[in-house]
Amino acid sequence: MNDKHLKKYWKKNLSYLLILLSIWFVVSYGFGILFRKQMDHFSLGSFRLGFWFAQNGAIYVFIILIFAYVYLMNKLDKDFDVNE
Amino acid sequence: MSVQTWTFIIVGLSFALYIGIALWSRATSTKEFYVAGGGVHPVLNGMATAADWMSAASFISMAGLISFMGYDGSVYLMGWTGGYVLLALLLAPYLRKFGKFTVPDFIGERYYSQTARIVAVICALFVSFTYIAGQMRGVGIVFSRFLEVPINTGVILGMCIVFFYAVLGGMKGITYTQVAQYCVLIFAYMVPAIFISFQMTGNPVPQVAFGGILDKLDGLSTELGFTAYTAGSKTVLDVFCITAALMVGTAGLPHVIVRFFTVPKVKDARISAGWALIFIAILYTTAPAIGVFVRTNLLENISGKAYSSAPAWVHNWEKSKLIQFNDKNGDGLIQYYNEQTADAAFLQAAAAKGWKGNELVIDQDIMVLANPEIAGLPAWVIALVAAGGLAAALSTAAGLLLVISSAVSHDLLKKAIYPQISEKSELRAARIAAAVAIVLAGIIGIYPPDFVAAIVAFAFGLAASSFFPAIVLGIFSVRINKEGAITGMLSGLLFTGSYIIGFKFMGWPKENYLLGISPEGIGTLGMLLNMGITTLVSYLTPAPPVSVQQMVASIRIPKGASAASDH
Secondary structure, X not given: OOHHHHHHHHHHHHHHHHHHHHHHHHHHHHHHHHOHHHHOOXXXXXXXXXXXXXXXXXXXXXXXXXXXXXXXXXXXXHHOOOOO | OOHHHHHHHHHHHHHHHHHHHHHHOOOOOHHXXXXXXHOOOHHHHHHHHHHHHOOHHHHHHHHHHHHHHHHHHHHHHHHHHHHHHHHHHHHHHHHHHHOOOOHHHHHHHHOOOHHHHHHHHHHHHHHHHHHHHHHHHHHHHHHHHHOOOXXXXXXXXXXXXXXXXXXXXXXXHHHHHHHHXXXXXXXXXHHHHHHHHHHHHOOOOHHHHHHHXXXXXXXXXXXXXXXXXXXXXXXXXXHHHHHHHHHHXXXXXXXXXXXXXXXXXXXXXXXXXXXXXXXXXXXXXXXXXXXXXXXXXXXXXXXXXXXXXXXXXHHHHHHOOOEEEOOOOOOOEOOOOOOOOOOHHHHHHHHHOOOOOOOEEEOOOHHHHOHHHHOOOOHHHHHHHHHHHHHHHHHHHHHHHHHXXXXXXHHHHHHHHOOOOOHHHHHHHHHHHHHHHHHHHHHHHHOOOOOHHHHHHHHHHHHHHHHHHHHHHHHHOOOOOXXXXXXXXXXXXXXXXXXXXXXXXXXXXXXXXXXXXXXOOHHHHHHHHHHHHHHHHHHHOOOOOHHHHHHHHHHOOOOOOOOOOOO
């Protein structure tokens, strides 16, 4: 297993982390805290959107993020042949 | 049959189940005792992690906290779930590949230093003991309310059960009982929630139903001098910092991290975190709904009504002093309002109506426990809630116990003080340590210090400012060395520790908060401080030895993870 190959694998892993953690940050700290008042101008059913993200919505997105990561990494592990 | 009888039956059955599982899953090796042999299926592991994570606080107190805090309660909802993303992406897979048994193990080897290991052990012990104190107290309270036994008897009963399945089965016994406990607790939480949701809104899905009554609740709140429910009263920066401290702290708690050492493969560790969050989210997305329903009920149906015609549940909880009514103006009506509001006009109007102060004091812990009674559900459901609360407390207590016992037998004895110890003796030492820890935890549960909740905030701040940075930097940077890590961990600890001790235990005034950040949120700054100092000191001192750099490179690749043992 050569070094450059593993370096490429790691770089790809880091890029996935960057994207997923950015979404993590935006959906919780962004929509639910820092920009909550602005988000409240929009509605989801009878919920104001900022409040909804803070109390429910961020959690749903967290779950999706983890499973997205699992899917991406399983594929990456296979592509780079670092599977167990 | 009375609630008490039903409680004896249902709680008794659940305890019999846990004991049965413990007998089936006797640990026979240190690998089984510490990490369940490494062979737990990821979905079951996720369920066990969820039960381990959701303590008495999540089950009993959280919905009540949210109902009193409104929007501000979001710090707990996001704070106690967001950390799982950090665990799945930044920690779990790499620690699983590392393949050893404990968090201090990782710190000790990554930073090639017994000092670092000992610092980690001390932090782990402190965090776990403080947390366990809260659980044993919670067990005592549930027992005392539902079985009408003294709190101390309840604590001792709880201790005996945990003792049995933790000492016998170690992590294996704990994991599979946690799976059972998850089933009990989630059923116990959801049944009353669905019923109340349906009763109050006609919609049985709590997560959807509670939106419709928010406007009404905001109105009811402001009429009684409280801030609007959806508004909250903390500053944006404080909410940000508390949420971050809780998220990062979650990902730094040893008893949570160790749950990812128990699955067969690295990719199982990743998906197990996903499953854990799904199981946790079922409760966590329901909790704000319960908060809204119960608060609306309180403001609409209790406040302003005659005391003599108050529903039975109010009088029931008065018996345990968790609701207190004091008719200050002698009119026989319950005045429940915010007498501490800064709104002078409101207070004038209240005085004009003949109100002489708030008359109803409610312990927020009862919001969940009283839920089934409020919804008029039958006695067996109430007993089920008791069993659920106990399941939540005992499952968390067991997980903490495992960390404490392995810190003593593995990290201190085997890895530091007495490396020649045989496997059999280490296993025996682990069991003895678990037994001693349970007794100590029980004593703390019987004589709790006043400041248990503050200490748990301390535990999170510590995990956020010492463990989390040390582990994450250790995985993602090869250059971080032992000098950096140790100074970083100690700085984070000292900064966060003194801030919390100063403001929460020594009474420093709130006006002196740094940037308005409360002690619950200071762990975030502590974490940043730790990262800064760790990086600075690392670059000023020699790089880690090549063997450690190779270890770091190896844990980044799933291939070659140590095999699980047969189940």
